[in-house]
Amino acid sequence: MNGAGNKITVLDLTDSDHIVSEDEARAIAVEPQTTFDQLMVLHAPRTEGTVALIRIYNTDGSLAEACGNGTRCVAWHLDETQGSQDTRLVETARGLLTITKPGNPLTYTVDMGTPRFAWDEIPLSEPFQDTRFIELHVGPAGDPILSSPAVVNMGNPHAVFWVDDTASIGLDKIGPMLEHHPLFPQRANISIVQVVDRQTLVMRTWERGAGLTLACGSAACAAAVSAARLRRAERHVTVHQPGGTLQIEWADNDHVLMTGPVEHERDVMLTDAIFTSVAA
Numbered sequence: 001m002n003g004a005g006n007k008i009t010v011l012d013l014t015d016s017d018h019i020v021s022e023d024e025a026r027a028i029a030v031e032p033q034t035t036f037d038q039l040m041v042l043h044a045p046r047t048e049g050t051v052a053l054i055r056i057y058n059t060d061g062s063l064a065e066a067c068g069n070g071t072r073c074v075a076w077h078l079d080e081t082q083g084s085q086d087t088r089l090v091e092t093a094r095g096l097l098t099i100t101k102p103g104n105p106l107t108y109t110v111d112m113g114t115p116r117f118a119w120d121e122i123p124l125s126e127p128f129q130d131t132r133f134i135e136l137h138v139g140p141a142g143d144p145i146l147s148s149p150a151v152v153n154m155g156n157p158h159a160v161f162w163v164d165d166t167a168s169i170g171l172d173k174i175g176p177m178l179e180h181h182p183l184f185p186q187r188a189n190i191s192i193v194q195v196v197d198r199q200t201l202v203m204r205t206w207e208r209g210a211g212l213t214l215a216c217g218s219a220a221c222a223a224a225v226s227a228a229r230l231r232r233a234e235r236h237v238t239v240h241q242p243g244g245t246l247q248i249e250w251a252d253n254d255h256v257l258m259t260g261p262v263e264h265e266r267d268v269m270l271t272d273a274i275f276t277s278v279a280a
């Protein structure tokens with residue numbers, strides 16, 4: 001599937017006890033038919049009221065706590081396999097997430113929970129009082145290419161840099177360096193964001209564990225919240241990414257609501273071969 005262009009593979013293991021290993025996730029990622037930015041593995045629910053437990057893997061096999069675009073894809077899969085429902089509760093490492101349908105076909109809203117801003121919740125490796133802009137720059141100190149990002153945890157760590165033109169930054173070169181910067185002990189998702197007006201953001205993201213992607217839901221939430229904290233935008237914005245557009249609302253109850261599309265691309269029967277090839 002894809003969520004606004006973010007490549008998502010949904011693997012339904014609700015009838016199995018198997019836990020996908022990092023090696024297995026990487027093996028699924030390199031297969032052209034099942035390649036992904038994130039692999040969303042569904043397990044039987046373990047918490048009352050939820051319909052599934054979701055483990056989220058990046059391309060490099062690492063586990064992610066949150067994936068907004070993938071969560072919408074999971075909702076579509078559950079609608080197809082369990083019957084359509086207006087509201088669903090799923091469990092991720094981020095906690096319990098509510099998914100609803102705003103009414104448009106193939107569109108879902110995920111309550112992504114509340115943002116966290118304290119330096120040790122991001123987490124950062126050293127204290128910063130004000131995480132709306134931290135001391136970090138790329139390029140010469142007097143004339144940096146990027147500087148003073150906002151940092152926020154949306155279940156996963158994000159750094160948001162403000163730019164005039166997202167196309168002018170070599171994110172493919174700068175992204176890996178920042179993802180692994182010592183300031184981010186759990187690495188970070190790195191976004192460059194242009195504030196077009198108070199209701200509109202344009203952005204690109206280098207994702208932790210996955211690299212450049214066409215869209216990242218949690219990064220869109222991070223950008224929207226960061227722009228609102230700095231009073232650069234309203235709390236409800238349209239976020240344009242190379243693969244698609246999301247609506248993000250930072251509601252008065254502090255929860256961040258992400259609304260966007262899903263697209264089903266193909267069904268693939270994953271044979272045991274992929275697991276045995278890793279085990280061999």
Ligand SMILES: N[C@@H](CCC[C@H](N)C(=O)O)C(=O)O
Pocket residue numbers: 006037038058063064065066067068069070156157189207208209210215216217218219
């Ligand atoms: N594409 C996702 C975010 C995926 C997780 C991220 N790479 C991480 O490791 O934190 C989204 O739509 O939120």
